[in-house]
Amino acid sequence: MISPDIFAFIYLVAGVLFTFGLKGLSNPESARNGNNAAMVGMALAIAATLFDPSVKGFGYIVAGMIAGGIVGTIIALKIQMKAMPQLVAAFHSLVGLAAVVVAIGTYLSHHNQGTVNKLLMTELFLESFIGAITFTGSVIAFGKLQELFRSAPVAFGGQHMLNLAMGVAAFVLGGVFVFQDNFPAFLVLTVISLVLGVTLIIPIGGADMPVVVSMLNSYSGWAAAATGFTLNNILLIITGALVGSSGAILSYIMCKAMNRSFISVILGGFGGTAEAADPAMTNARAKGVKEAAVEDAAFMMANASKVIIIPGYGMAVAQAQHAIKEMMEAMQSKGVTVKFAIHPVAGRMPGHMNVLLAEADVPYDVVFEMEEINNEFSTADVAFIIGANDVVNPDAKSVKTSPLYGMPILDAYKAKVVFVNKRSMRAGYSGVDNSLFYMDNTSLVFGDAKSVCEKLAASLHER
Amino acid sequence: MLLDSILASNILVGAEGAAELSPFMLGLIVFVLACFVGYHVIWNVTPALHTPLMAVTNAISGIIIVGALLIVASETGKWVEILGFFGVLLASVNVFGGFVVTNRMLAMFKKQKR
Numbered sequence: 009m010i011s012p013d014i015f016a017f018i019y020l021v022a023g024v025l026f027t028f029g030l031k032g033l034s035n036p037e038s039a040r041n042g043n044n045a046a047m048v049g050m051a052l053a054i055a056a057t058l059f060d061p062s063v064k065g066f067g068y069i070v071a072g073m074i075a076g077g078i079v080g081t082i083i084a085l086k087i088q089m090k091a092m093p094q095l096v097a098a099f100h101s102l103v104g105l106a107a108v109v110v111a112i113g114t115y116l117s118h119h120n121q122g123t124v125n126k127l128l129m130t131e132l133f134l135e136s137f138i139g140a141i142t143f144t145g146s147v148i149a150f151g152k153l154q155e156l157f158r159s160a161p162v163a164f165g166g167q168h169m170l171n172l173a174m175g176v177a178a179f180v181l182g183g184v185f186v187f188q189d190n191f192p193a194f195l196v197l198t199v200i201s202l203v204l205g206v207t208l209i210i211p212i213g214g215a216d217m218p219v220v221v222s223m224l225n226s227y228s229g230w231a232a233a234a235t236g237f238t239l240n241n242i243l244l245i246i247t248g249a250l251v252g253s254s255g256a257i258l259s260y261i262m263c264k265a266m267n268r269s270f271i272s273v274i275l276g277g278f279g280g281t282a283e284a285a286d287p288a289m290t291n292a293r294a295k296g297v298k299e300a301a302v303e304d305a306a307f308m309m310a311n312a313s314k315v316i317i318i319p320g321y322g323m324a325v326a327q328a329q330h331a332i333k334e335m336m337e338a339m340q341s342k343g344v345t346v347k348f349a350i351h352p353v354a355g356r357m358p359g360h361m362n363v364l365l366a367e368a369d370v371p372y373d374v375v376f377e378m379e380e381i382n383n384e385f386s387t388a389d390v391a392f393i394i395g396a397n398d399v400v401n402p403d404a405k406s407v408k409t410s411p412l413y414g415m416p417i418l419d420a421y422k423a424k425v426v427f428v429n430k431r432s433m434r435a436g437y438s439g440v441d442n443s444l445f446y447m448d449n450t451s452l453v454f455g456d457a458k459s460v461c462e463k464l465a466a467s468l469h470e471r
Numbered sequence: 472m473l474l475d476s477i478l479a480s481n482i483l484v485g486a487e488g489a490a491e492l493s494p495f496m497l498g499l500i501v502f503v504l505a506c507f508v509g510y511h512v513i514w515n516v517t518p519a520l521h522t523p524l525m526a527v528t529n530a531i532s533g534i535i536i537v538g539a540l541l542i543v544a545s546e547t548g549k550w551v552e553i554l555g556f557f558g559v560l561l562a563s564v565n566v567f568g569g570f571v572v573t574n575r576m577l578a579m580f581k582k583q584k585r
Contacts, residue, residue, distance in 0.1 A: 026531050026534075030509075031515065033516040033524050036519065039580070043573050050566055057540050068559065069543055071556065073559055073563045077567040081568065103529070106536075109554050113554035113555050113558065114538070117542055222525075225529075248502075249508075251532050358521035
């Protein structure tokens with residue numbers, strides 16, 4: 009019989025390797041080694057568990073691992089970078105569901121062995137509660153991101169009271185389960201938690217999606233940690249704590265970047281309301297929007313010494329990143345310094361724009377975060393905004409009545425000339441009008457992001 | 472299960488007759504300290520890599536596979552084995568999918584050629 013210390017030691021090594029995996033992400037150069045370290049950690053942990061002499065039933069294990077491994081690998085190889093937020097949400101849901109499945113299985117196996125106690129049942133209750141909310145919450149987030157249904161917030165009267173009531177009911181049933189060893193109560197509380205996951209996430213939408221994705225990332229970690237407690241497995245506890253705190257920190261960063269409190273995001277109902285069509289266009293013209301032709305923009309860019317490009321989710325939707333890279337190279341060949349400015353909440357999840365630009369082979373050392381680049385706009389000749397809106401709205405700084413007031417923005421308006429690519433005059437995700445569009449140094453270039461960038465690149469090459 | 476046996480093997484138990492440290496307390500200690508480690512490590516992650524960070528946390532949350540393996544292993548009935556099988560299946564998608572997609576993303580991050 010192998011000493012349990014050996015397993016504990018291997019789990020410790022795996023936990024350390026996971027930590028290295030996360031630590032590697034502090035720099036793109038060390039990131040791949042970090043990921044490899046984490047893979048080694050995972051292989052060690054699984055191998056060690058399988059070597060446990062008590063582990064039998066290899067048929068089920070091998071079948072599950074092969075099937076799951078094939079499905080996971082195929083999805084991971086085929087997924088478009090544009091769709092990363094959906095994929096991540098889908099993965100969160102699997103962790104949540106796995107936690108519920110493991111909770112039920114753990115109860116049944118202990119019940120059959122007659123080794124159930126109150127502490128274990130409390131842990132199982134929490135595991136199933138968090139896991140179920142993570143599961144259905146992530147399914148809803150996935151659906152919103154995949155646009156299976158409207159991403160706009162769904163709100164109805166008494167929503168928060170209903171959620172509160174379901175939360176209380178889940179805990180009451182948890183108490184019944186723990187003190188009376190009542191398994192049906194456990195199943196009912198799991199079902200209530202599944203419903204709660206749906207009702208908690210449907211009111212959150214639109215601009216708050218990056219927070220939702222981060223928050224569910226955190227929940228999936230806490231679900232794994234709770235599983236670790238039920239199994240007294242330190243590696244699950246360590247990993248759950250790492251993932252849980254990671255998601256919590258990302259949620260915090262996202263909230264801060266939108267100047268929203270975590271509570272107000274959870275309560276939901278912000279964004280995605282305005283559906284202004286043509287009348288908006290007329291109003292805008294009345295207020296004096298300047299329109300620019302692609303050639304005018306190309307002329308200004310070709311003669312600039314520094315151009316800053318600000319991508320937003322519109323770039324992802326139009327898949328314009330490759331055309332933007334062409335533009336960048338055309339400008340660089342004329343001696344123009346080109347930099348990219350990324351707002352923390354640009355896109356549908358943290359870091360989404362960076363991945364899309366990397367996909368198009370834009371080198372990461374010309375891509376800058378908000379704090380790094382904001383004081384460079386005043387020396388930029390051209391700011392080119394593509395598919396971004398709220399994150400460059402100067403009202404967030406100056407108009408106290410604006411819903412965006414207080415949100416940190418990219419100071420694009422400080423550039424000598426600002427070009428904004430938009431498909432139409434529709435308001436941004438927040439539904440708030442953007443005074444940047446009406447400023448004297450701003451011109452709008454209307455059209456699909458991809459075709460505008462392709463034309464710009466062609467026009468720049470000709471010069 | 473694992474910690475139970477560690478405790479039973481007397482490694483963490485002091486002098487004879489001293490009160491035993493419960494596996495729950497040991498787990499709690501590990502949990503709290505790991506949260507602090509996570510806090511400090513994650514704040515050092517560059518914002519440019521926040522998407523790969525999420526993908527790799529997806530992958531390592533797949534460690535819940537260990538729980539599913541132990542359930543299958545307990546051999547306490549058909550239903551338990553089937554639940555364990557589903558757990559293994561779901562967690563495997565995360566493990567493989569998470570690591571592969573993270574690797575794919577990280578391979579795209581390149582420096583400027585000079």
